Amino acid sequence: MNFEFSEEQLMIQQAARDYAQRELIKDVIERDAKAEFPTEHVKNLTELGFMGMVVDTKYDGGGMDTVSYVLAMEEICKVDSSLGVIISVNNSLVCYGIEEFGTEEQKEKYLKPLASGEKLGAFLLSEPEAGSDATHQRTTAEEKDDHYLLNGTKNWITNANCASTYVVIAQTHPEKRHKGINAFLVDKDSPGISLGPHEDKMGMRSSDTHSVMFTDVKVPKENRIGEDGFGFKFAMKTLDGGRIGIAAQALGIASGAMERAIQYSKERKAFGTEIANHQAIAFKLSDMAVKIENARNLCLKSAWLKDNKKPYGLMSAMAKQYAADIAMEVTTEAVQIFGGYGYVKEYHVERLMREAKLTQIYEGTSEVQKIVISRALLRD
Amino acid sequence: MKILVCISNVPDTTTKIKFVDNNTKFDTNGIQWIINPWDELALTRALQLKEESNGAIEKITVINVGLIDSEPTIRKALAIGADDAIRINAEPLDAYSVAAQMAEVIKKDPYDIIMAGIESSDYNGSLVGGMLAEFLDIPSVSSVSSLNIDGGNVELSREISGGKEILETKVPFLAIVQKGIAIDPRIPSMRGIMMARKKPLNVSEPIEVDSLTEYSVYELPKPKSKCKMVDPENVKELIDLLHNEAKII
Incomplete structure (x- = not known):
């Protein structure tokens, strides 16, 4: 058994600590009061490589291990959890799912810009009536010729406004219950997507939380992640x-x-x-x-x-x-x-x-x- | 053009300093080591100069005199952006031995600009930069707070009493830099950290050189005595304390 961290892990911990204690601390209270999105910090942390730090370097990620990620998250969140959740959603929910279960084409098109931080991602699972019980998805993804048609509402979506790529969980075969659920990669600027107002939260106020409405949103079939019906398993694994x-x-x-x-x-x-x-x-x-x-x-x-x-x-x-x-x-x-x-x-x-x-x-x-x-x- | 930055491996500036062996040795137990903050600012400016130079500055090298345990600090410099590193495998005994060791290596492969922090944050000697320039027989400028390169000309400014002094020089030279040379040290990126192990860290064997300094004893500053509060009504007690305890009246 070895409790020692590697030199790289310690360097990442220190880098996160330096950024948090030197930069995030300066305006964290003000951003919290104003519920202001930390655009500049996201840009800086992107340049430092935090937005896709656990993604393989061949997909433009940082190539770091999960231990480093824990060390970095602890340091960032000692000061500002709004930044922490932006990093966490992008790394763990969005990039990880695509890297683990996506096709090479999906990785090329969606993972690379997310891992490099050029774009941000959001993970859309919760619904007004499906939070802890994620099996009861009301958002539907109806199968058409060469695409799916998405309809429904997602709630409490972190990065909803700042993200360019959405990972959306929706029901395709209601009769199969959770085995009929699919996961999709959806461009946020697709026609038919609209956002609810910015949620006025108790904490993590400078993270960007909205509800997202889908009205007849066309999603190409090649944007489905995994086999038909893999969506629930995908969400749980992610x-x-x-x-x-x-x-x-x-x-x-x-x-x-x-x-x-x-x-x-x-x-x-x-x-x-x-x-x-x-x-x-x-x-x-x-x-x-x-x-x-x-x-x-x-x-x-x-x-x-x-x-x-x-x-x-x-x-x-x-x-x-x-x-x-x-x-x-x-x-x-x-x-x-x-x-x-x-x-x-x-x-x-x-x-x-x-x-x-x-x-x-x-x-x-x-x-x-x-x-x-x-x-x-x-x-x- | 090539720039060399001298870096010293020092205890983190928040370290609680302790001595052992009858106060003749610094206790290195549990110490976190960092790049000397002045050297880190020198490195930051060197990297900026390289980026601004449109390829005119090809390489930033860092040099350190230290045993293998200084390598994490050297690799941090590589992670921040230095291209390669030289470690002279010797214990840094004093300023003279450090400067002599570095001079020997630099003579074989000279640099256009050498930068060194004004002092190390542990021993605060402020000696290595000047000694190294003398060993190399090149000009040195002390207390440099800005350094800019315009073609073949180098413009430096240094703080002097009541103002600033602007100088021009030509390469090669050595700049002993202080606060102002760069604002904040750089934070290494993930990519930088990954690359650090792949960059060359060349170990050079030391020459025989005697230390000119012998440390006889270290002394810690006396702990601040506790503040005693005296009731404003009780002047008698105050006078008694000043007279008998503080012995100042």
């Missing part, structure tokens, strides 16, 4: 990997909050001494550290399994559920340590607490992760 990114995001939110809490408790005085010297505070810090270390180990183990081509779906569900839940606990305690200062925006921890909440909800709620974990335990 989400297995996506969970690692969101787990690492939750980890970053938690460790960012802990770092701030440690610093604050060494400076702030009460009852004649720094509050870190009060056991009530010191024990909170200790609890945070143990939880964060556990979450980090789950994230890294999931990443290691994925990199070594071993089954990782169970581990990534554990990582996602645990990291998200402890992110909520740790950020809540961080706000408590900061007291009144924690409740105002200037000190960052209230924002981290708002961001943590979303990690328990999206890309599979904590409850859905528990379904995945318990089913694996109880399987004969």
